[in-house]
Structure formats: structure tokens, C-alpha cells
Amino acid sequence: MKPSAFTYHAPKTLDEALDLMATLDNARVLAGGQSLMPMMNYRVVQPGHLIDLGRIPELAFVVDTPEGLKVGAMTTQRSIERSALVRERCPLLIDALFHVGHQQTRNRGTIGGSICHLDPAAELPVTACALDAVMTVASKNGRRKIPFADFAAGYLTSSLGPNEILIAIDFGPYLGSRPERAGSAFEEYAVRPADFAIVSVAAVIAMNEDDVISDARVAAGGIAAVPIRLTGVEELLKRQRPGADLIERVAATAAALPAEGDDANPAEYRQELAGHLTQRALRKAIQRVRA
Amino acid sequence: MSTHEISVTVNGKAYQRTVDSRLHLADFLRQDLGLTGTHIGCEHGVCGACTVLVDDATARSCLMLAVQAGGRRVDTIESVALPDGTLHPIQAALSRHHGLQCGYCTPGVVMTLLELQRECGNDPVGEAEVRRALSGNLCRCTGYQGMVDAALAVLPKASSR
């Protein structure tokens, strides 16, 4: 299974990369290669040009900004996993990464690559969805910011223009100014632990001093073509005191959402999983707030 | 279609080669350098038979282009035993605990366990962690038990077990 022929480019700066994107036809960006190379080896995709971003050091970073955590698109999953800053500022990412592939793939796989690939149940896109992450996208014509909901255009399809590259992801301030009153959890069901999730749910809960839910973010992957926010569920949670009844009701709402299925994992199965995983994720998130 | 000159250090030795853009690292090691210990089992990053170390981190060499290895250090199974053939403790343990049968997945397993060993340092490692570390290496022969036993024999244990 050898890929079809292509011309390989390894720009050393972002500008060089953007120039190449603007001038080359049938070009694809190579990030960590963990999603793209299998597709190329299977000849499912056959780019004429491969633009390797791996030699552009400024695209890999993890920084804390006044607006929240910001991560370069080419940051490897492994370095995010190991980052004390991420653990402190955005623990949902750490939880999500626990389920992502294997060490061998996380060593080279990037956060940007996973988010742009947009597998419907993949953990990093679901996390970005839950946190309303904002994508910084660059082209020769400049930069723009795209919130995740607009970035995820369709099945395996981002809204990146033909000459655009994702360069950074802003994860925001993690729910308001009091991160110590927030808790998050990532739950998924996969047949084997490291497999692609069939359904995954990310939940972030913020509570005020009166133990009332002040903010709730719940995102699910694997029930639609792209990860989606369960806004109905979120509304049910807000301004409520957490309790078993509430969680059950909310989970039932999640399970009632329409889902798209396939031969191997039909819609009904995915709906049930969505309900169940929402329940688990919320319980855990709330427990973590209280801890 | 393009070709590229690369300088890469493999098993401590520097090489200069010209490679086709679409040659993956596994094929480069096997064909261009004759290091056939790294095996190909799936070419889509699932089986782990092609696992090598790139700058000390495990990688699926079937998912990396040879040209991407330029300027990097690659270590393969051939570097693990001593030059006189003496097996590394991980290799010796795999034999003692019958952690290999046909040997095809074995080089990948060794590289994975080397990384685990290095990363755990002196911290004790339990069976669940070993199994998780090995979950990215498919084996059809052994049922994994011998490999797990080998790893547990070599890695630091918790003081009370």
C-alpha cells in the first residue's frame, strides 16, 4: 500500500507554507501524519503536493494568555499530555487525550491535525466543540478566527479554504473567571480502549458558591456528522442544583437526540450510548467541581 | 514526484541518502539501509510492527516519510542488543517468559518496552500500565501474557505486591 506520487515540500516558515498553499494545486498539509498517511497509503487521498509543517517551530506551543489557553496547531498530542500548564488550565484536554490512540501515535500526532481531520467522534474535536474553541486560520491574505461550530463544516470536512492552514487553537478561559469552581470530564465508548470512539461526550460544569450550576457545556461526538453541542441539555442544567434526578432527565434528553448511524453501529445504539455517556460525564464533572 | 537528499543518523551511524518523496521511513530502513528488523504489518499505523524510536520517541515508521527523518536520530531493533550479540535485559526477559513466538511483532514490542522503561524511571509499573503500553502492538501468536510477564520482570515493581 504505497501512496501515489506527490511532491514533498518542507517550508521553514509559516509564510513559506502559506505561499506554497496559495500557488500549488491539489496540495495537502502534512501535520503528524497519523490520519493523513494511512489515507494516502490506502490511496483514499492522492494529493499532488504535500506541505509538511513539521519544520516550522513557531507552530508548536502551549501558552497561557489573558484570554485563556492557546495551543499551536502543530503541538504534538504527547507534549500537550505532559504539559503542566494544560493540566492546570484545561484538564479536559488531558482527559480527552487519555483516549486518543496509543503513545506511538500521540508522539507524532498533532492537535491541529486531529481537529482538521474532524473524525466525528474523535476526542480532540469534541473537546474543542465543548470549549467553544476558536481556530486561528492563516492564508496569504491574512488571518481569521473561526469558532469551532463554524469550523466543523461536515463529515471529515472543515471550513478551511483551499489555501488556508490552521495555525492555533484558543481554548478560552475555561468557563468564567473562577476555574476552581469548574469541573470537566471526558467519557467515551470504544470497543477497545484506544480505538476511535463510537460515541464520546465532553462535559464542563461551572458552579457558583450556592452549589448551583452557573454554566454547562456538553458536546457529543459520533451522533452526527460533526461533534455537536447538546444545547438542550445545557439549558436543562443551567441554574439547577445538581442531583440524581436532574442528571437522569438530562441523560434522557441526550438519548432522545436524533443520531446518524451505520451498519456497524446503528443510530439507536449511538443514541443510547450518548445518553449513558452524558450521564457519566456529568456525574464526574460535578464530582470534580466539588472536590 | 520529488527526490530529496537527507542526512539521518540511524543506530548512531550517519547516513546521506537520496530518497523518493513517497518512500516511508520503514521502507527506507528496510530497503535503503538493509535494516530489515523493522517489520511491516499493516501500513496504516495500527499493528505497531514498524515501531522505531525517532529522537527517542516511539513512532510508527510506516506513517512517517523517509524525508521527514532528515536531521533526526532513528533507533531500530538492530541497535538494542550489544555489538557482541548480548541481549538487552528486555530482550532476554522476553525469551525467558516466552513473550515471542513467530518474532514478527517482536521488534516493535521491544521498542515500545524500551520507551516504557525509560519513561517510568524508578516508578513502579503495574500490569495494567504494561498492557496499556503494549496495546499499540498487535500480536497474533502469544496472547500477550509472556510479553507482559517479561516487562513486569524487568521494570520496577511496587514494594508490596
Next chain:
Amino acid sequence: MSGETLGTEPLGELIGRSVPRVEDARLLRGEGRYVDDIVLPDMLHAVFARSRSAHARIGYVDRAAARGLPGVHAVLSYADLRPLLTCDRIPLALPAAAVKFDAEPSCLAGDEVCYVGEPIALVIADHRRTAEDAAALIEVDYDELPAVTDPRQGLAPGAPRARLDCPDNLTAEHIVKYGDVDRIFATAAHCFAEQFRMDKGGGFSIEPRGVIARYDAGEDLLTVWDGTQTPHRAKTVMVQTLGLLEHQVRVIAPDVGGGFGPKAVFHPEEIAIPAAALLLRRPIKWCEDRLESFTATVQERRQIWDVEVAFDADGKLGGIRGRLYHDHGANVPYGVALPYNGVTNMIGPYVLPALHLVVSLCLTNMVPVAPTRGAGRPQGTFVMERILDRIAKTLNLTRDEVRRRNLIPPEKMPYATPIKQRDGSVMTYDSGDYPECQRRALKAAEWDTFPQRRAAALRDGRMLGIGLANYVEGTGRGPFESTAIRIGPSGQIVVSTGATAQGQGTKTMLAQLAASVLGVAADRIHVVDGDTAATPLGLGAFASRQAVTAGNAAYLAAQSVAKKAKAAAAVMLEVAPDDLELKDGDVRVAGVPKLNKSFAEIARALGGLPGFALPGNINPGLASAVDYQPTGMTYTNGTHIAEAEVDPISGAVKILRYTVVHDCGRMINPMMVEGQVCGGVVHGIGATLFELMRFDDTGQPLTGTLADYLLPTADVVPRIDIHHMESPSPLNPLGVKGAAESGTIGAPSVIVSAIEDALRPLDLRITELPILPSRLRAIIRAAQKSGKPV
């Protein structure tokens, strides 16, 4: 892990010891030499263009663009290769009365393709990637024909033919019967009917298949490096099909990365590549890639068993009758034994007074079918074990008790079952204590205290179940295996064998046996296997046979060599042979080590010097060759017990505990036996809970990556707790039985039994395999909707 021996005489120091494997060091260092590691000067690379249609007539195949690609040397069709062949199709049919017509493969498709993946054209190029580029440019005119994708539908009146060159789809049919089934059903206390459906998948060794062929004109020799389990058979087929002479073909199985059955089967590429090499006069390498392996290599497919069971008020089996529909795929490259094995193995270690099963093999337009590890036996055992569980439930007996009542008691051994086998002999279980095996397993698995574990788990909201299964496995299939031992003038001991290795430790086993008799360390023995030049005859690895056949051959050959060495040394030392012992490469007078002759000296003496008589006029050569012919199959048995946790919401099954008591007669190397059992159990876990090769109803494969077809990984399988019993076989000098497949045979039954047990409140009845999570969830959901709690 405990071992027990029952009345064995001493066989030699090393037999029964877990000797470290002689194979290991080089494999660990990455010095293995598998087919794809072999590089020959001037070698070209081959890629097959394969059918995208499950059934079609092929019109024009446009190869022009492919040929025109730089670096492409040839694009060959069947018409190009046929002049080199002696026959249209590869002569693989195995004689069997049940076969109605042969359905053999051809090396490349002619004017009809019968499954997606069937090879149509062969591209030869400088590089693999170029050959793939060219193959992608080949355009095939498919004139689509209806496809048969279900064995029942394929045998219904009016069904389309899966192959136009065959009269219909019923390629073979036999009836396995004995006893008065009708009377038993007429008078039985209880009776039920049930359907069992099985789907499986394939061997999926981590190393796919591969063939390299080189014709050397100077030596007039075609050498084929072939990742095969059966090089001698491969050579025979090549000689016959290519019209060559025996001395013109050499087949070498190098290091092989797992076999599991599919590599024992001769595939079209094993003719196409040598034929192309003869045509182009260049060495040609073909290595199967993973995508190809989903359709290019034989698999096991669907079976549907419709059976009725009669039993008495005590839960004793009366009779089983019914029909088995077996999906055989698009051709028959390895005979029709696979479903037959299932039926004969269904009887298992139980007394079954009457049986009447019609076994119908249907050709379908899917990947051809041939045995994978277990070779049909897991399916038969599944049917029997599920039947026994149902009988237990009906009569409110425990599952272990119902089995106790049906197990063949040890005093009946050797037990002649009522089955007459393919070769006319009676299927006879030679030794084994089945009730004791079950008793030990129940004890080791703490069966009696399971209810407490179940209750404790339930308090945590977890659903735990336990399952039990017994099986036998016919092993040591003949007709023979050859092993020769020769000690040369250097003193080096060489064992040459027709047996082969794909990870089971063949070299170590044979070295251990020879070393034991010859009084040396195992690593002093050099084993040559998998090479038709090393032994003139041989069969190879399949059907768990090599310990019995090659092992006994090696043992007998070593005894013969030892005897000869003593006889020669006796003459040379002027002592009686009985005064001599073999130790460390010498033959020495017992108690007087200085009085010795080395193997080297003896070998030189027996090698002959012109004009000098051989010592004592013994035959020349310190060697012996034995073609060991087993007198009958020998029967391994075992009991599996598994505890599993079921998540009723996701349908996920987690096996928490797995116990095996295993009896393969005398063990040569217990460590290696355990490796086989453990590997086999995990293989069986895969076949039950993870693996499914899916096709749509037009015959298109839906599974094409290892991310769809899931193999068990280290983090989803438990430790396997293995205990041994040794009921030596009376049928061979070593008393050994085969061990390689038995792990797969008990696993599906025991896991499904545990799942049903975990979900007892739902009163489920699962009669299908595999049982993937989404499918189990669907079964649970249906049960819940019909009003059951949980």
C-alpha cells in the same frame, strides 16, 4: 501452572522441560529473515490488479496505460501465463466422496471473476509503488452477474450460480449419521429446535503472505521463497502446474510471521509469481499488503446450523439431527474438511447416541474458505456446548452437572465414537479423563464460590457471569511426517524435517527431542525445516500435527542414530554396546569417561575411507531418516472456564478471569504448550468478541483495515490461567498429542455461556458468533422491550 504425569517412563532429560527456545535470540535482535526481507539481485516487484466485482464476466482488460508507465516491465493476464501451465486451473482438489464437483482456483481470472479480490492481472515493475501506480491504471470491463452471498439462499431452488463453470452451488454434501435418530426423537422426553449462525473472519497473521520466485537458468532451478506452512505441497503443485521436474523446483519457507491455517493453503499467487519469473527470467517478489489480505487470503465464512436435539429426563443427550449450511466462498483450495470437522467435533467429549446431520457446502461470491486455527471445531463445540446449557436450563440442572452426566467416563477409553471418518477409520478417542479435567477446572476457577463474586459485583452495579465448556480436538493428522537426523564428520548434529515453523517453536521441539536422546544440549542441534531441498518428502504445519508426527519421527530417528553410534563405538572401543552411554557429544563407557569416541570420530568412521571396512560392517553414515506414520488421530481435550463482566448498555464484554485445564498428552516443552494455549485462547476471544469480516449483500467487503477488523490487544484480554493434565497417547512412542489449536476451540462457547449467565434476569439465548458489542446490545434491547427487567 501445575503439571502432572500419569504413568510415564523416563524419555530423556529434556523432554518435559521448559527449555528456552533456540529460535529466540536472532528474532529478538531483528535478525529474522521473512519473505519481504529477502532481496535478490535484479529483483522486480509484483502487484496484482484484483476484481472490484463479486461476480462478473470480464470483457476487455485495458492494460495499455499500465504498460506505458516508466518502470513497468510487464502487465500479465491469464492468457500470458497459460502457455506456461499444464492445466487451466490449479489442481488443488483433495479426494473426498462428498465432493460433487471441483471448484478450483486459477492463477489469474479468465473470463469470469467470482469474488472481490480475485486476481485479474499481474503487474511487474522496478518498485512496488510503480507497480501499484500501474495497477490503478488497468481498466476492466465488468459485465455484472448476480452474486450469491448467503449459503442458504445459494442452495435454494432458482438461486443464481456463484460460478458459471460449475453446475450449481452445492459443491459438496455429506451426511454424517449413526444410530437410530428417528426412534430416539420419537421417544424422547424432551426435544427442541434451534438455529446457530456463525460468521467469522480470518487468520490475519501480522505478517501477510509473500512469494519470491527466481529461475536460475545456469542451475536450471526455480527457487521459490514462500511464506507457507506447507512447502512440500506447494512444490508438488508447482511442479505439476508448471510442468517442471522435481529437481527443477525448490521451495523454501523462510522465517514465517504466523500461519494459523491460511498459509497452509495454496493460493493463486504461488503459481502466478513463479510463472511470471519463468516468463521474464528475472526474480520477482510479491508481498501481500494489509488491504489485500482482506480478500486475497482464504478466510472462514458463514455457517448456519439448523438442528433438533432430543434428550431424556436426566439431561442425557439422545440425538441431534439437522442441517448445516456452510459458505465455502468462491472456490475450494483445501478440500471440504472444514465443516466436516465441525460436525465430528461437535460430539466432543460426550456420549451422543444418535446423529444425523446433512452438511451442505455452498459456493458463494466471497473470499474462498479454508481452515483458520480451530478449523471448524470451534463451531461444532459451540453448538454442543450451547445445547448442553439449554438442557441444563430446561431441567434446572447446573451446567457442570449436565456435562458430568454426558461426559464419556475414563473407563470407556479408548472410546470408539460411532463416527466413521473420511478415511474409513472409526473416530476413536485414544486417552483422556474428561470428568477429571472438568473437576480440576471447576476447582481451579473457584466455580463453587462464584455466586459470592457475582453478588459482590452486583452490589457495585456490575453484572458478572461464568461459563464452562469442554472440548476434544483431533490432532496429529497423518499420513506421515519426515524427519532425518544426520551427524556429520564435524560432529555437528543436523535435524532435517518436512515440518515447518511459524512461531510454534518447531526447531526447539525437535532439537529438544533429539538432544534428549543424543545426550547433548538442545542448542547444539541444528534444525533445517521448511526447505524441500532438505527432505524429499514432507507435509508441514496444519491440524496441530507436528509434535505427534515430526516429533515422533525425530525421536525415533534419534534413537536409531544413538543405537548406531553405540554399535560403531562398541566396535571401535572393543566393548559391548550396553556398556556405553551418550553424553555431551561423545559415546563413552559408563563410569569410564576417558574411554570414548566422539560423534565426529564415529561419523568419520562411518563416512568411510577407501579400502577400509566400516566398523563392524555397519551401514554407512551416522544418520537415520524416519517417515513417521501415525496410526490414527490422537485426541487432546480440555475444559475452559471464564468469568466475564457485561455492560448491558454498551454490550461490552470484559473477560476478567480465564481458566484452562488442558490435556495434550505428554508435553515436550510445557512453556511452549502454554504459549500455544494462551495464544489460541486469545485468538478465540478475538473470534468471539472482536473480529467480523463483513460483506454487503452484493458481496462487497465492508471491512478493509485493522481499524474495522479488530484483533484482540493486550489491554482487552485477561491472564489465562493454564493447568495441565497429561494423559499420554497410547498411539505413539512419545505419548504426545497436538496443542496448537485447542485454545480457540473452547473460547467462543465459554464466553457466550458467561454472557448469558451475567444477563440471567434477561433470560437470553445467544446462538450466534461473533457477538460484538453493538450486536449484544441489540439482543439485550430486544429482551428488555419484551418486558424483562435489567
